[in-house]
Amino acid sequence: MNRLENCRLILAACNAQAMLFTSYHNKFYFAGLYSSSGYVLITMNHKYVIVDSRYYHEVQQNNRDAQVFLMDRKNTFECIINKIIKDDKIDMIGFESDDLTYDRFESLQRKLHTLLKPLDMNQIRAVKDKTEIETIQKACTIADRAYAYILDFIKIGMRENEVANELVYFMKKNGADKESFDTIVASGARGSMPHAKASGKSIESGDFVTLDFGAKVNQYCSDMTRTFAVGKADNKEIIKIYQVVLEAQQKGIQAVREGARFCDVDNAARSVIEKAGYGAYFSHNLGHSLGINDHEDPRLSPVETRCMKAGMVVTVEPGIYIPDVGGVRIEDDVLVTESEPLVLTGAPKNLIIADKE
Numbered sequence: 001m002n003r004l005e006n007c008r009l010i011l012a013a014c015n016a017q018a019m020l021f022t023s024y025h026n027k028f029y030f031a032g033l034y035s036s037s038g039y040v041l042i043t044m045n046h047k048y049v050i051v052d053s054r055y056y057h058e059v060q061q062n063n064r065d066a067q068v069f070l071m072d073r074k075n076t077f078e079c080i081i082n083k084i085i086k087d088d089k090i091d092m093i094g095f096e097s098d099d100l101t102y103d104r105f106e107s108l109q110r111k112l113h114t115l116l117k118p119l120d121m122n123q124i125r126a127v128k129d130k131t132e133i134e135t136i137q138k139a140c141t142i143a144d145r146a147y148a149y150i151l152d153f154i155k156i157g158m159r160e161n162e163v164a165n166e167l168v169y170f171m172k173k174n175g176a177d178k179e180s181f182d183t184i185v186a187s188g189a190r191g192s193m194p195h196a197k198a199s200g201k202s203i204e205s206g207d208f209v210t211l212d213f214g215a216k217v218n219q220y221c222s223d224m225t226r227t228f229a230v231g232k233a234d235n236k237e238i239i240k241i242y243q244v245v246l247e248a249q250q251k252g253i254q255a256v257r258e259g260a261r262f263c264d265v266d267n268a269a270r271s272v273i274e275k276a277g278y279g280a281y282f283s284h285n286l287g288h289s290l291g292i293n294d295h296e297d298p299r300l301s302p303v304e305t306r307c308m309k310a311g312m313v314v315t316v317e318p319g320i321y322i323p324d325v326g327g328v329r330i331e332d333d334v335l336v337t338e339s340e341p342l343v344l345t346g347a348p349k350n351l352i353i354a355d356k357e
């Protein structure tokens with residue numbers, strides 16, 4: 001089933017006759033438009049894209065199946081959409097309540113001759129098609145190569161943000177449009193902060209370094225984490241938790257398949273960490289779905305009871321974080337299939353010592 005049909009199924013179930021898309025990710029998904037500006041309106045019979053002159057020609061070329069409107073000061077978005085509302089007899093339009101600001105919602109509700117209703121269309125993006133999976137695979141392969149490069153590049157005494165900059169530069173030179181999100185480089189005790197952005201701290205011999213990063217290719221993200229040692233690996237506690245996290249991650253990946261409940265996959269990994277006595281130090285979800293956004297629903301959380309479907313791409317990323325000591329996280333991107341899970345990121349996961357003394 002195609003994207004427009006999926007959208008219309010939800011519209012019909014919610015008694016709305018149209019959906020107004022305002023978010024970057026959904027405008028890109030439905031019309032190839034990645035911008036804060038412009039609108040995509042899907043009705044039961046038509047697809048409309050409304051943009052200003054900066055985007056008009058490109059959007060027209062990329063949307064042969066749509067009617068593209070040019071908006072300007074005279075022919076405003078509200079005028080264009082009110083005419084569609086009248087012609088197509090629309091009495092309720094869905095909107096993205098997780099994107100539209102309250103001010104904008106109030107203004108639209110005042111100016112549009114229809115009712116606005118919050119609708120969640122993000123779920124349509126959860127199952128990826130062949131092209132999307134191929135694009136995510138490309139983004140994963142770039143991340144793999146970047147990791148191999150950084151293991152060779154990183155030296156004792158380098159600052160975390162030097163490593164982050166080099167990593168992003170390498171990915172961009174090798175096919176990435178940009179990074180998926182701000183690169184995390186957390187060395188030594190900073191490793192106990194799961195989302196520590198790269199800082200000016202120098203990496204010392206014996207530090208464990210957690211690198212969490214990803215490449216974006218045609219707006220699709222990869223998201224990978226590896227923890228490794230620099231100089232030497234002599235912190236016995238970190239070496240121990242490394243093995244626990246690795247085993248938890250492998251158990252988590254093995255549980256990924258069509259029909260599995262997200263919470264059960266979370267539990268497959270979490271129970272390994274709990275049994276080892278580190279349950280209190282694994283403070284976040286096992287993972288999340290991945291696509292145009294780096295974090296999408298459904299999440300691999302203890303309370304998510306929905307089931308996985310073939311074609312979903314998820315991250316599996318258990319971690320253990322011990323305050324003032326450090327932390328370990330290992331993350332892969334995994335394609336849900338009807339049988340064995342397909343791991344899209346392939347970088348090694350044995351404990352590596354970079355710039356060995």
Ligand SMILES: [Mn+2]
Nearest residue numbers: 223315317331
């Ligand atoms: Mn992640």
